[in-house]
Amino acid sequence: ENIFDRSRMSPKTPIKNEPVDLSKQKGCTPERNPITPVKLVDRPQSDPWTPTANLKMLVSAASPDMRDREKKKELFRPIENSEQSDTPDSLQYDTVDDSTVDEFEKQRPSRKQKSLGLLCQKFLARYPSYPLSTEKTTISLDEVASILGVERRRIYDIVNVLESLHLVSRVAKNQYCWHGRHNLNQTLKMLQEAGKLQYGEPVTFFQHKEQDLEYKFGEQKKETIPDSQDGPLLDFSEPDCTSASANSRKDKSLRIMSQKFVMLFLVSKTKIVTLDIAAKILIEETQDTVDHSKFKTKVRRLYDIANVLTSLGLIKKVHVTEERGRKPAFKWIGPVEFPGKTDEPRGHSPTSDSLPGMQRGACAPYQVCATGKQKFTRHASFNGAQPCEGTRRKVNSEPNSPRQERQDEYCSKMINLATVCRQKIEEDTRNPSITSPLSLLSVPGDSDFCVNPLPQAVFPVVQADVPSLSLSNGISNQALHPSMPAASKTENGKPTLLPNQPFLCFPSSSLFMLCSSLQENNSRGTQPTAEDVGNRSVEAQAAVPPSASQKRSSRKCASPSAPVDDEEPAAKKQTMEQSDVPLSLVVPKKPFESPKAESTPGSGCTSLEHLEAFHLDLTSPVAPEAADKESTRPLDSQEQEKWSQNKDHNETSPGKEHNSKENASQPFLPQYLYVQPTAGLSSFNFLFSANQAPGAISLAASPLPSLSVPCVMVPSAALASFPLVCSPAVTSPLSPVPDGSFSAAASMNFSVSGLASTTPVFIGTTAVVTPKVSPAPSVDPQQPAHPALHLSPVLARSCGAVKLDSPVCMGHPVTLLKLQQPSSAPLTPKSIRPARHEAFFKTPGSLGDPVAWKKNEGNQIRNASSVQRRLEISSTSPD
DNA sequence: CGATCCCGCCACATT
DNA sequence: AATGTGGCGGGATCG
Numbered sequence: 001e002n003i004f005d006r007s008r009m010s011p012k013t014p015i016k017n018e019p020v021d022l023s024k025q026k027g028c029t030p031e032r033n034p035i036t037p038v039k040l041v042d043r044p045q046s047d048p049w050t051p052t053a054n055l056k057m058l059v060s061a062a063s064p065d066m067r068d069r070e071k072k073k074e075l076f077r078p079i080e081n082s083e084q085s086d087t088p089d090s091l092q093y094d095t096v097d098d099s100t101v102d103e104f105e106k107q108r109p110s111r112k113q114k115s116l117g118l119l120c121q122k123f124l125a126r127y128p129s130y131p132l133s134t135e136k137t138t139i140s141l142d143e144v145a146s147i148l149g150v151e152r153r154r155i156y157d158i159v160n161v162l163e164s165l166h167l168v169s170r171v172a173k174n175q176y177c178w179h180g181r182h183n184l185n186q187t188l189k190m191l192q193e194a195g196k197l198q199y200g201e202p203v204t205f206f207q208h209k210e211q212d213l214e215y216k217f218g219e220q221k222k223e224t225i226p227d228s229q230d231g232p233l234l235d236f237s238e239p240d241c242t243s244a245s246a247n248s249r250k251d252k253s254l255r256i257m258s259q260k261f262v263m264l265f266l267v268s269k270t271k272i273v274t275l276d277i278a279a280k281i282l283i284e285e286t287q288d289t290v291d292h293s294k295f296k297t298k299v300r301r302l303y304d305i306a307n308v309l310t311s312l313g314l315i316k317k318v319h320v321t322e323e324r325g326r327k328p329a330f331k332w333i334g335p336v337e338f339p340g341k342t343d344e345p346r347g348h349s350p351t352s353d354s355l356p357g358m359q360r361g362a363c364a365p366y367q368v369c370a371t372g373k374q375k376f377t378r379h380a381s382f383n384g385a386q387p388c389e390g391t392r393r394k395v396n397s398e399p400n401s402p403r404q405e406r407q408d409e410y411c412s413k414m415i416n417l418a419t420v421c422r423q424k425i426e427e428d429t430r431n432p433s434i435t436s437p438l439s440l441l442s443v444p445g446d447s448d449f450c451v452n453p454l455p456q457a458v459f460p461v462v463q464a465d466v467p468s469l470s471l472s473n474g475i476s477n478q479a480l481h482p483s484m485p486a487a488s489k490t491e492n493g494k495p496t497l498l499p500n501q502p503f504l505c506f507p508s509s510s511l512f513m514l515c516s517s518l519q520e521n522n523s524r525g526t527q528p529t530a531e532d533v534g535n536r537s538v539e540a541q542a543a544v545p546p547s548a549s550q551k552r553s554s555r556k557c558a559s560p561s562a563p564v565d566d567e568e569p570a571a572k573k574q575t576m577e578q579s580d581v582p583l584s585l586v587v588p589k590k591p592f593e594s595p596k597a598e599s600t601p602g603s604g605c606t607s608l609e610h611l612e613a614f615h616l617d618l619t620s621p622v623a624p625e626a627a628d629k630e631s632t633r634p635l636d637s638q639e640q641e642k643w644s645q646n647k648d649h650n651e652t653s654p655g656k657e658h659n660s661k662e663n664a665s666q667p668f669l670p671q672y673l674y675v676q677p678t679a680g681l682s683s684f685n686f687l688f689s690a691n692q693a694p695g696a697i698s699l700a701a702s703p704l705p706s707l708s709v710p711c712v713m714v715p716s717a718a719l720a721s722f723p724l725v726c727s728p729a730v731t732s733p734l735s736p737v738p739d740g741s742f743s744a745a746a747s748m749n750f751s752v753s754g755l756a757s758t759t760p761v762f763i764g765t766t767a768v769v770t771p772k773v774s775p776a777p778s779v780d781p782q783q784p785a786h787p788a789l790h791l792s793p794v795l796a797r798s799c800g801a802v803k804l805d806s807p808v809c810m811g812h813p814v815t816l817l818k819l820q821q822p823s824s825a826p827l828t829p830k831s832i833r834p835a836r837h838e839a840f841f842k843t844p845g846s847l848g849d850p851v852a853w854k855k856n857e858g859n860q861i862r863n864a865s866s867v868q869r870r871l872e873i874s875s876t877s878p879d
Numbered sequence: 880c881g882a883t884c885c886c887g888c889c890a891c892a893t894t
Numbered sequence: 895a896a897t898g899t900g901g902c903g904g905g906a907t908c909g
Binding site: 110111112141152153156157173174253254293296297300301 | 897898899900901902903906907908
């Protein structure tokens with residue numbers, strides 16, 4: 001091995017001197033290679049046995065000097081050789097080469113050469129900034145470490161920061177999934193929002209007196225966020241879930257720090273943050289005690305983070321001169337405004353990427369999880385992922401599942417964040433006193449966390465619907481996308497918070513999952529490829545295949561009509577993608593959004609404004625993503641664009657679109673369709689399980705009729721009195737319940753309805769699913785008449801044994817709930833939780849009780865959320 | 880001499 | 895117990 005390397009490295013430096021030769025030897029010149037064998041040779045060089053193994057060996061064996069050289073040279077070579085053809089920057093290579101050239105000199109690498117920043121650049125160079133959706137790249141820590149010639153520890157530093165920005169997500173032990181910057185803007189946006197909430201509006205960190213400012217800052221924060229501690233803070237730390245379980249470790253302070261650090265930039269007017277201030281702020285948040293040592297350590301960490309962020313082109317180092325003198329500081333040079341997905345070349349691409357995988361993954365994994373309690377187990381830090389991870393690990397031995405989860409998490413994270421933010425905002429508005437510190441950024445990963453939101457979202461909706469509705473609707477619509485709204489929600493993991501919305505989202509999530517699962521099955525069954533692929537690369541399987549399969553399956557099933565398809569987008573993406581430049585990212589502002597956000601001065605403004613801003617923002621950013629993700633394929637880029645455009649106006653249009661799409665949509669929609677009231681169904685919102693193409697389609701074809709079958713109607717504001725209307729079969733059961741609840745608590749009703757709805761939804765879904773084969777929904781052989789029945793099968797499938805009989809579900813909504821809980825856990829643990837809990841603790845039997853409960857609880861839950869959650873968790877876990 | 884921050888010990892978590 | 899993660903801070907370098 002060594003020899004081999006040496007030859008390369010060797011003083012000869014054939015590379016420089018005799019490029020030609022090298023080319024021959026290595027096969028650099030593919031053109032030239034007349035024979036395949038040559039190639040082989042080349043490759044072997046890169047890795048005779050196992051790429052990793054060699055590298056490792058070399059690295060370990062080699063002296064530091066060697067390493068460096070190797071790194072420089074080899075690092076990149078392998079990359080080149082490897083599939084990742086497109087490493088974005090040739091420049092780097094050049095640079096490298098130069099350095100490489102030096103080799104002989106071997107001067108010891110000087111510290112700089114080993115800097116984390118440089119390492120990070122190398123790391124980033126290995127992956128495309130905007131990977132195609134189809135290709136999911138998995139990152140092996142060991143491999144990367146060996147390739148880059150560093151200890152794994154260093155890779156963690158990088159990855160942790162990247163993870164905080166969602167550029168990567170942990171898939172499994174030692175494995176990370178590369179997402180690229182597709183969602184970077186969204187993440188930043190979320191952080192910005194979160195930052196605003198926490199810190200208040202734009203702050204100047206250093207300029208005047210730092211201290212003063214600092215303090216101020218701190219104070220504000222405190223005020224805003226009373227109990228910062230519980231969560232590791234804001235962001236992503238996932239709020240709830242688990243704080244308890246997850247918290248266990250100090251968890252990824254680095255990640256959290258990173259996010260906070262970024263937040264500071266985003267919130268800062270000047271976009272400049274000095275290290276010391278940042279350190280102080282971060283320390284305060286974390287803990288009151290400020291040791292000097294701590295400070296010092298914090299600063300060190302910040303350097304680490306700053307290096308990575310610098311490599312990402314998000315910040316740059318500057319010096320601020322203050323009274324004392326010049327202090328180190330960093331300036332944000334990344335995007336400031338986040339219109340939405342816009343940043344990237346093609347907004348959708350990202351979504352598409354993440355979406356497919358996400359969706360699928362989410363569904364499956366979660367379901368699986370459902371069985372277990374784990375979901376909650378640890379939400380860990382912001383990454384929803386982690387929490388999920390825990391779950392995964394436990395749950396799935398399979399490689400796939402983990403990935404999926406990751407993906408899901410990722411998606412869900414994003415969504416969750418948005419959701420959380422919204423919730424938060426809303427909550428704040430409503431109950432200023434109460435703060436859910438944690439909630440700020442929910443973890444994207446876990447839908448579980450979402451739970452909190454749910455309660456609010458679910459119930460609250462009613463009142464404000466109208467105005468907000470439009471917004472919410474817009475969001476939902478957008479997010480969902482005409483066809484896929486529900487799905488998107490689900491994906492997010494957020495339960496759907498759309499507080500404003502009249503309808504209940506969360507049920508959908510559950511539904512969603514189910515559907516997805518089904519799809520997966522179908523897809524897989526249909527398409528063996530996924531598995532095949534799996535062999536090749538695990539990641540690929542999880543991410544790519546699923547999405548592809550789904551899409552296709554959907555198409556197939558539904559109707560070929562869906563022209564959209566990945567391909568086109570992909571092409572676009574590719575073209576677009578190439579522009580990696582981080583710096584360039586600057587995003588155009590959207591007029592409406594930015595103003596609000598920024599304009600809001602500080603604390604005061606507030607919630608409303610914030611909310612609005614959020615909505616808007618969310619809409620644009622989130623919605624698109626969601627839509628993309630979900631619909632993924634179905635939506636054409638064009639469509640997406642439309643949306644984006646429409647966003648503003650969506651409110652009105654969306655419903656229509658949905659309808660139209662629904663009707664026509666047959667093809668795409670995977671999950672279900674959500675029809676907004678606006679369209680014409682003023683009062684009702686419908687959730688259709690659109691996902692299964694065939695069945696759905698059939699339904700779609702005859703819209704109204706179809707409705708009766710699968711869809712669930714959620715009461716709009718007007719319907720407030722009404723809990724839910726379910727598919728016919730379902731309805732009857734539900735109806736009884738509602739009565740009691742009706743007037744008593746509208747909110748309650750909703751919640752209830754929500755629960756109930758879930759059931760029906762399932763049913764619908766099921767029905768639909770089944771139909772996939774045969775268009776007629778009723779067709780379902782087993783239990784034609786009742787959708788519920790269908791459900792059961794579905795559930796069974798999705799959940800596995802968990803579910804059991806459909807009949808049960810069908811018959812009693814309440815029962816369902818109970819049943820669901822166990823089963824549900826998997827589905828939408830978080831979102832559902834609140835309701836479930838209630839149900840759980842209480843008696844499932846009496847709806848009324850639950851309702852009352854909920855009423856009261858709504859707030860309480862929030863307040864006590866952490867505690868309750870824990871309780872819940874504990875309770876759950878036992879199960 | 881202060882700013883940076885590499886390096887790797889070591890604790891905690893997960894297998 | 896082994897291995898994965900990642901907090902943490904000593905002390906080397908840089909400027």
